[in-house]
Amino acid sequence: MPDPSDQILSSLDAALKRSAADATELVYVGTRDATTRFAENGIHQNMLSSDGRVIVRLMKDGRVAVSSTNDLSVSGLDRAIADALEIASFLAPDAAFPGFVKSDTAPVVNAFDPAMDSCPPERRAQAVSHIVDQAKPAGVQASGLFRLTTSRVAIANSAGTRQYHQDTVAELSVSASDDPTFGQGWSTGVSHKIDQLDPKELGRIAIDKAVRSRNPQTLPAGEYTVILEPAAVGQLLLFLGFLAFSGKSFAEGRGIFSGKIGELVTGANITVHDDPFLAEFTGMPFDYEGVPKRKMALIENGVARGVAHDSRSAKLAGVESTGHALPADNPRGAYPKNLVMAPGDATLDDMIASTSMGLLITHFWYINYLNPMKAQVSGSTRDGTFLIENGAITKPVRNLRATPTILEAFAKADQIGKDRVVYPQYSAAMYVPAMKIAGMTFVEDTE
């Protein structure tokens, strides 16, 4: 079987040669998505979808334009190039665009599992059965997702950059619920290798939590010490990233870190990197402009250290690209997609044992901005919220709406977990620990 990288890059090379632009960049993004969803203790949605598209960005007389197509024939690519040339023809020259550069070939990272790329639907169904078989005797309903994705990205530009990367990602997410008693539980796992996911264990965790969270009590609104499980930390970190780590908003003076690099922005025990070479979950080793990635500090011991740039925001900020460009048809600019928070030395049990009164939170739902100027968000707890009294979990509680200001919340982290897990959301991956925060505001019971 021919190496797909040769075939894709040859096709892009040929199209580059046919382009009448002064400079051209072609980005191929191919996906194979095999997803099984289950609910009511059975499979209800089950699909396989494949697609490949090419994003054209070109420069003609200093004018820059973008188009994209999933018609990968010669005529299809030529039409997309012609579309971009037509758009460029009436634009003013774009002085802010730095042009395309030749980048070194990025190191190959091994994140591809051939077994996943050809996994039959029967195997996904078998994994689901391991979960449902535990849920039924426990008297709960299992729901979830088992998704296997193969991604291929190839980049070629007229400056000579050539990059190729392929990876596979298996994601298994499990919810367990007992509606009459409001019991809810949840767990998730993600890996580049299908064999590294353990459906039985993920099912066990979610079902156990659903059983333990039956008949939750109502708590009054107010401020509580909270212990966030890793997914909840990851959700806050992701939203902080949208506001703080984007090079575009930073360079335009709108970012949370604008004017704050080198300053203490949160607790001294908080360190966050973007690291695509993390052993637990490697990312793409280059960005969508073909710039090789490297590990970079975003927050170090509470001090703002940097933001993620693509070539455009880097030029505006007067720095080099950090290798975080997203596809050129995205208007939001660069963003880090492999966020890693440094661990502490506490176990989850340590955190619970040292808490006289507080809440254990599995994760949040529908976090959204409340006051983006302050990095304040609103979201409700979900899938298992528990009251801790005198160092022990005493009872489940109904979901509450939290309105944390993220940097302030992290500044009050007096314990950080030593164990971390990979938590995926919105095409980013966070490798995060649990965290105990001395005070988070909850505005109301949600039910």
Added chain:
Amino acid sequence: MTDIKAIEEAGSYVAAQAGKAGATYADFRAVAITAEAVRLSDGKPDLINRKVTFGYGIRALADGAWGFAATPDLTKASVSDSLREAVQIARSSAQLAPRPAQLAPLSPVHGDYKTPLKTDPFSLALKEKVQYLQHLDELLKATQGINSTGTFLDFRREEKWFYSSAGSVVTQNIVHSGGGFTAAAKRSRREVGERSYPTSGGQYASGGYEIITALGMESACPEIAQQALALLDAPSLTERRTNLILAGDLVSLQLHESVGHPLELDRVFGSERNFSGTSFATPEKLGNLKYASSIVTIKSDPTAPGGLGSFGFDDEGVLAHAATLIDKGLLVNYLSSRETAARVNKDSTGAMRAESWTDLPLVRMTNINLTPGSGTLEQLIADTEDGVLISTPDKWSIDDRRENFQLGGEIAWEIKGGKRGQIFKNAVYSGSTVDFWNSCDRICGPEEYRIWGTPSCGKGQPGQNMRTGQGASPARFRNVKVGQPA
């Protein structure tokens, strides 16, 4: 170019061969999407993009369970393979199906639907669109203090070909147009006053370029710019309980989040539990729950002219039709598919929709329209002794059962003695769905009514962004918690 003959052959093949392949039912849906985005920042192009995508998906029901396979490869071999694959996936689903799928009855349909439009937006030169947005930028910056603008236009054409083994053949050509702007007065990173028009994220509708010209963007520039300046020094809305008037665009968001989503019947049955959640509006409440006050009637209506959720047929081939969801406050129906409707012994409301060819259809909102009452917004304000008016949604979060919500708008006005007073920023309000809708005591009339478009409603895994509409007039709600602690 789309090869229509090849699409027709593929659709006919799937419809004819589904049985031999082992399916008791199958449908074929090919989709070609052309999209154009023109986004300017401070009058300079930020993103100008043309995108085309084509492909098809085959949905098969075999052994009582569903399978779906999608690809852009329209060769005969690929079509045949995809049908076989969809059936194989369905059979693997059947190993663990919650129950054999039963479908509400549907007679075969033959139809062709085209969005009514005057000016095809793709027939206009991109240059004209860029110049129009640059003109808006100039108009906004004519107000001293406005130092940042964003202007945009978006157009989308979706051509669809649907064939089913039950004998349906449907073609559709749906065109959407959208546009809007933001104006900001910035003194520092934290001192910003920003306003959007016609609403945050712009207004979208089905139709041609005439949608854009009817938005009144040029004439709105001076007032919106002044409001942005006023927000620079405006105080935040502090916590209180009061009468709340929502502008039409916030009523639209409220309908979307607390009526549309909880009444998606797949969600009610738990299909989305692992992602976007469930619904408090469980089936035993159908016909029993006083969801809202008696002045509230809400319909799903994909036939409404100009709605962003308007179409001729849903993605199961169900003819678009209006269906009352809440009748004078009482919950009487759900948004449904053929399968979910059968579980409540009803016909499908024709709400099965997919974002693109790669996606499985899900139960989605169409146009969720609140029947207007009477009077203008100004008359409603004059009728309000004490309260707050909030406009232009910019904050939203609602729990996974769609009960407790916290929403907010860019701008609020205090209402005292029937008149607008102090302007506030950071205007949020919160409540619980049923209590909130039951507190609705007045809805403005047809003269204030508009179907607001939501161009990116997320649901499903893999995530799909659907385009929905919400018909709304401004409305008043009594004794609502607004603001945040001082």
